[in-house]
Amino acid sequence: MNASYPSTPRIIWLVLLACGAYFSWGVPHALAQGVDEFGPYGRPQDDVNYESPQRWAFELRIGPYYPQVDDEFHGAATPLADTMGNGKRVLFGIEGDWQALRVGNILSLGPGFGTAYTRLSNPTTFQAGAPDGGPTENSSSPMDSTLKLWLQWAEAVVRVDALNRNFRVPIVFTAKLGLGQALWWAAKGNITSRGVDGTIGHGRSWGPTWALGVMFDLNFAQPERARKLDAVSGINHMYLFAEWYQLKLNGFGNGNQMQVGDSTWTLGYAVEF
Amino acid sequence: MRKFTLALKLALAAVTALSVFSRPAAAQTTTTTTTTTTGITVVTNSTATQLVDKNHNPVTHSYTSDHPFWVNLDECHYGWEYQVSITTVGTQNLDMQVWATTSGNDCSDSGSRFASSTSTNCWRVGYFGSVSDGTYAYYIPVQNVVGQHFFTDTSNETTTAVPVGTSQDCDTIASSGSSRTGVGVILYFYMFSGASTGTPTYSATWSDPGYDLVGPAAPGTVGAQPADTELYMNWSQVLDSDLAGYRIYCQDCTAADAATNVCDLYSGTDAGEVTCPSTPDNLIPGCLPNGSYLKGSVTDKQAVSGLAEHLTNGHKYGCGVAGFDTRENSGDLTTVVTGIPWYVKDFFSTYSRAGGKGGGGFCSVGQRSSGVGLLIPLASLCLLALRRVRISNRRSGESLPRGYSA
Numbered sequence: 183m184n185a186s187y188p189s190t191p192r193i194i195w196l197v198l199l200a201c202g203a204y205f206s207w208g209v210p211h212a213l214a215q216g217v218d219e220f221g222p223y224g225r226p227q228d229d230v231n232y233e234s235p236q237r238w239a240f241e242l243r244i245g246p247y248y249p250q251v252d253d254e255f256h257g258a259a260t261p262l263a264d265t266m267g268n269g270k271r272v273l274f275g276i277e278g279d280w281q282a283l284r285v286g287n288i289l290s291l292g293p294g295f296g297t298a299y300t301r302l303s304n305p306t307t308f309q310a311g312a313p314d315g316g317p318t319e320n321s322s323s324p325m326d327s328t329l330k331l332w333l334q335w336a337e338a339v340v341r342v343d344a345l346n347r348n349f350r351v352p353i354v355f356t357a358k359l360g361l362g363q364a365l366w367w368a369a370k371g372n373i374t375s376r377g378v379d380g381t382i383g384h385g386r387s388w389g390p391t392w393a394l395g396v397m398f399d400l401n402f403a404q405p406e407r408a409r410k411l412d413a414v415s416g417i418n419h420m421y422l423f424a425e426w427y428q429l430k431l432n433g434f435g436n437g438n439q440m441q442v443g444d445s446t447w448t449l450g451y452a453v454e455f
Numbered sequence: 456m457r458k459f460t461l462a463l464k465l466a467l468a469a470v471t472a473l474s475v476f477s478r479p480a481a482a483q484t485t486t487t488t489t490t491t492t493t494g495i496t497v498v499t500n501s502t503a504t505q506l507v508d509k510n511h512n513p514v515t516h517s518y519t520s521d522h523p524f525w526v527n528l529d530e531c532h533y534g535w536e537y538q539v540s541i542t543t544v545g546t547q548n549l550d551m552q553v554w555a556t557t558s559g560n561d562c563s564d565s566g567s568r569f570a571s572s573t574s575t576n577c578w579r580v581g582y583f584g585s586v587s588d589g590t591y592a593y594y595i596p597v598q599n600v601v602g603q604h605f606f607t608d609t610s611n612e613t614t615t616a617v618p619v620g621t622s623q624d625c626d627t628i629a630s631s632g633s634s635r636t637g638v639g640v641i642l643y644f645y646m647f648s649g650a651s652t653g654t655p656t657y658s659a660t661w662s663d664p665g666y667d668l669v670g671p672a673a674p675g676t677v678g679a680q681p682a683d684t685e686l687y688m689n690w691s692q693v694l695d696s697d698l699a700g701y702r703i704y705c706q707d708c709t710a711a712d713a714a715t716n717v718c719d720l721y722s723g724t725d726a727g728e729v730t731c732p733s734t735p736d737n738l739i740p741g742c743l744p745n746g747s748y749l750k751g752s753v754t755d756k757q758a759v760s761g762l763a764e765h766l767t768n769g770h771k772y773g774c775g776v777a778g779f780d781t782r783e784n785s786g787d788l789t790t791v792v793t794g795i796p797w798y799v800k801d802f803f804s805t806y807s808r809a810g811g812k813g814g815g816g817f818c819s820v821g822q823r824s825s826g827v828g829l830l831i832p833l834a835s836l837c838l839l840a841l842r843r844v845r846i847s848n849r850r851s852g853e854s855l856p857r858g859y860s861a
Contacts, residue, residue, distance in 0.1 A: 251806065259809035265802040306683075306799035313769050316795035317681050324680045324687040327801035365817060368803035370683055372762065377807025381814045440806070440813025 236418040236454050239279040239294075239341070243425075245448030247273035247300050249331060249364075254441050265327050266302045273300040273448070279339045281454070287347040294339040294358060302329040306370060325371040331442055333429065335362035335391050346419075352402030354421065356395040362429045363388035364442045387431040387439040395425030397452060421452040493545035495644050495659035498590060503540030504661075506530075511538065511594065518783050525637055525665040526597050527782040531625035535597045537664060541644060542590040546657050549646040550615070553581030553593070555600050555664075562643045565652045569606045578605045580642065582617050596620060600640055601628055601666050612652045626733050629668035635780070636697050637667030670786030671695035671778035673726050673741065679763075679774055679794040683801070686763040686794045688751070690776045697780040703751040703763045704744040704788065705774040706737055717773035721791050731787075744777050744788045752779075766796045 248270040251262040275298025282292035306327045310319035317323070337360020345351040368375040368383035375383030400420040401408035411417050424447060431443035498504060506524065508514050514535055516523070526535060541551070554562040554577040562568055562577035570576050580599040602620025606612075641662045645655035674690035681687075688703050708718035717738040721729070724740050731742030738748055750763040763774050772795070775788040798804070803814065 251811075254811060254813075255809055261806040261809045261811065262802060265800060265805050302802075304802075306801050308681075309798040309800055312797040313771075313795060315771065315793075316769070316797050323682050323799045325682045325685070325799050325801070327799070327803075329802050368801070368806075368814070370799055370801035370804075371685060372764075373684065375801050375803035377803060377811075377814055379807065381807060382816055383803035383814050384816065385814045386817045387813065438812045440811060 233418055234412050234416045234455075236290075237281055239281060239339075239452055239454045241275075241277040241279075241296070241423070241450050241452040243273075243275035243277060243296075243298065243448045243450040245273055245450075246270035246446055247298075247331075247444050248446070249302075249329070249366075249440075249442035250444055251441055254437075262302075262329075265306070266304045266329065270446075271300045271302050273298050273333075273446075275299070275333070275448070279341075281339075281341065288344045289340055289342045291338070291340050294335075294337050294360070296333075296335050296337075298333045300331050300333075302331075303327070327375070328367075328369045330367045330369075332365045333362060334364075335429070336360050337362075337391060337393075341397075346399050350402075352399035354397040354399060356393070356397060356423070356425065358391070358393040358395075358427070360391055361388065362391035362431060362443070364429070364431050366440065366442050385440060387433060387442050389430045389432050389434055389443060391427065391429045391443075393425050393427030395423050395427075397421040397423035415455070417453050417455045419454040421454075423450050423452055424448070425450065494543070494657040495546065495551070495646065496542040496544075497644070497659050497661045498540035498542055499661075500540075503538075503590075503592070505538050506535050506597075507538045507594070509534050509536065511536070513538075516782075518781065520782060522637070522639070522663070522665055524663040525639075525667055525782065526601075527666075527784045528625055528629055528668040528670075529783070531597055531601050531666060531668060532622050534622065537595045537597060537600070537642075538592050539595060539642070539644075539661060540590060540592050541586075541659070543586050543588050543646075543657075546586065546588065546646050547648070548585045548587055549648060549656070550651075551581075551583045551586045551593075552579060552645045552647075552651065553583075553595055554578065554643045554645065555580045555603075555640050556643070557603075557638050557640055559641070561660075562641075563645070563654055563658065565612070565654075569608070569612050569652070576605050577643070578603050579617050580620075582615050584615070586646070595642070597664075597666075598622065598624055600642070600664055601625055601668070603628065612650075623733070625668060628666075630731075633669050634667075635669045635671060635695055637665055637782070639665040667697075667780070667782045667784060670743075670780050670784035671698045673787040673789045674701070674776055674778065675789075677774075677776050677789040677792055679772075679792045681794045681796050683799040684764070684766050684768055684796050686766060686772060686774055686796060687760065688763055688774060688776055689760040690789060692757070692759050693778045693786070695778065695780065695786075697782070698756040698778050699781045699783075700752060700754040700756060701758060701761060701776055701778050702744070702749055702785065703753075703761055703774060703776055704738055704748040705750040705763045705766065705772040706748050707767070707770050708773050708793070709767075709770040711737075717775075717791050718771055718793050721773070722793070724790065726787060726790050738773060738775055738788060738791055740775065740790045741787050743785055744775065746785075750774070768796045768798055771795050 252260045275296055277294055277296030279294035280292040281290035284290045303326050306323045306325045307320045308317040308323055337358045340357045342355040345353050364387050366385060398421060400422065426447045428445040429443035432441045433439035506514050554568060556562050556577040560567055567577050581593065581595045583593055598620030599617065602624035604618030641660060642664055644659040646657040647653060648656040671693050672695060674693055676691045678689045679686045706717040708716040715737055721740050726741035729739050729741060731739060735742050735745050738744055751761050753761040766772055771793055773791045773793050775791045777788045778786040
């Protein structure tokens with residue numbers, strides 16, 4: 183097979199692929215490249231270093247989470263620990279980043295948007311003071327107390343991939359800074375909880391968020407396959423990553439918000455395309 | 456020969472098209488057995504033959520029914536009527552009698568209409584004198600059909616009277632061991648040119664009516680666990696084939712007079728130990744529940760638990776469970792159990808009691824703070840990125856892959 187001079191049908195495929203790439207990404211693409219069962223072919227002749235345009239990153243995230251509600255009371259009370267226990271819950275999330283700016287082979291910069299969800303639940307016990315024949319204090323109730331958290335954030339994301347691009351060390355560093363908020367719902371059984379003054383048990387908390395992370399480029403293990411995958415699907419890199427982050431959802435010190443943020447870590451899988 | 460084949464094909468196509476396009480718009484739910492040009496025909500389209508109220512306005516069920524002309528216990532009490540459209544041709548202005556049976560015999564035998572035994576007999580549900588030729592609507596009260604008032608001796612053979620069914624008949628039939636899954640009724644429309652003791656000269660049949668007055672059996676066991684403004688009820692499953700779900704009824708014994716409240720009167724009483732009044736004003740085990748005490752329902756026939764909701768903490772409630780069927784008939788109430796809802800230590804009430812200030816809805820986040828300022832660099836970054844991409848797009852030649860120079 184002479185990859186430099188593709189046959190007529192291949193040229194048609196090349197044109198179609200090029201058109202597809204053009205209209206998919208909206209970026210004029212001067213190159214014509216195709217792929218068959220043997221892998222990428224056609225121009226550029228030296229496809230070892232070829233990469234399709236890279237503009238986006240997508241992350242799947244999973245990690246422990248425990249809202250710092252009790253921080254509001256500075257040790258005077260621990261309502262969350264008392265009713266939900268101290269165990270961390272699992273937070274599932276996704277994030278999409280637009281790598282809008284690229285600074286040489288050093289870093290990319292752009293906005294990112296993410297969302298995540300977790301739920302805390304624990305059986306309740308009865309309060310004191312029931313009339314004769316009623317439940318006794320601290321006896322088990324069939325009701326569960328729940329706190330649902332839906333987190334969202336928007337942030338500026340810097341990905342430093344100089345090591346990966348220039349020295350083939352498959353490590354990328356990330357830093358993020360932005361704003362986050364959480365919508366939360368508290369319930370007992372199927373009933374929305376209410377405070378002692380009748381305050382309804384749902385609300386919104388917001389504040390700054392920042393994160394530092396390190397990503398391991400899976401392309402390092404199978405570069406040839408990664409290159410084929412890029413040619414076929416446009417996925418440039420796949421990563422496993424770990425990230426420490428802090429969601430300081432206290433309304434920037436406004437005392438009227440429940441502090442449902444946390445300082446914790448997450449593991450995840452990411453793709454760049 | 457080819458022309459003949461072509462003509463045959465065209466004819467077949469025309470017949471097929473006619474058969475398709477001449478179908479009525481609405482599905483037919485009634486049947487007509489007499490279609491002779493001379494005689495009686497039941498007109499079976501949805502507006503000619505239908506259920507109507509006492510004022511002859513069309514009515515519909517509040518549920519989906521596989522037998523649209525069957526009625527449930529409540530509908531029987533409402534006094535609905537069957538509006539049946541009848542076409543008579545060449546019947547010489549004879550009187551028309553309408554007879555009903557559930558047994559499947561055709562009522563054409565005089566012995567079935569005027570016999571001493573009611574076990575396999577028919578009962579008269581309508582009588583219309585001097586029926587003129589043409590198509591007219593005739594109204595037959597549902598309670599006449601349900602009532603089953605038989606002529607039990609032959610002295611009634613010449614009467615034109617129609618035994619009138621009542622609302623009480625609905626309860627009587629319901630409590631007399633009627634089928635839980637319903638009973639189909641056949642109506643016969645007869646005209647006699649001779650004595651009405653003989654065989655009818657003209658006849659038609661309408662087999663769509665029926666009634667289902669009895670709900671599912673009561674669950675065998677029931678229990679209640681107190682919660683916050685709720686009672687968590689559990690019960691044993693009922694296996695009736697037409698079961699649609701369960702309803703939970705609770706009576707506030709704290710508010711009620713001790714002489715009438717369910718907690719005092721029926722404590723320890725099992726379902727079926729009490730004689731049921733026709734219109735119970737409180738909850739009685741083994742009787743149809745009073746709907747005003749409905750506190751919860753479950754529309755899952757597999758369910759064995761559910762919630763009695765919107766109760767008052769600290770009040771003592773007597774509660775029971777009853778199944779209901781696909782025609783919305785309630786079954787009998789279980790044994791009554793008691794419970795006292797009380798406050799639980801849930802997260803948010805504990806948080807609030809500790810002095811927490813969060814909550815109050817998604818918009819109550821307090822005063823805006825300087826944190827909004829963080830949005831400015833983020834928005835600037837987005838704008839900068841957009842500009843950069845536009846420039847990049849214009850210089851498409853620059854988007855060469857790594858390892859190439861422009």
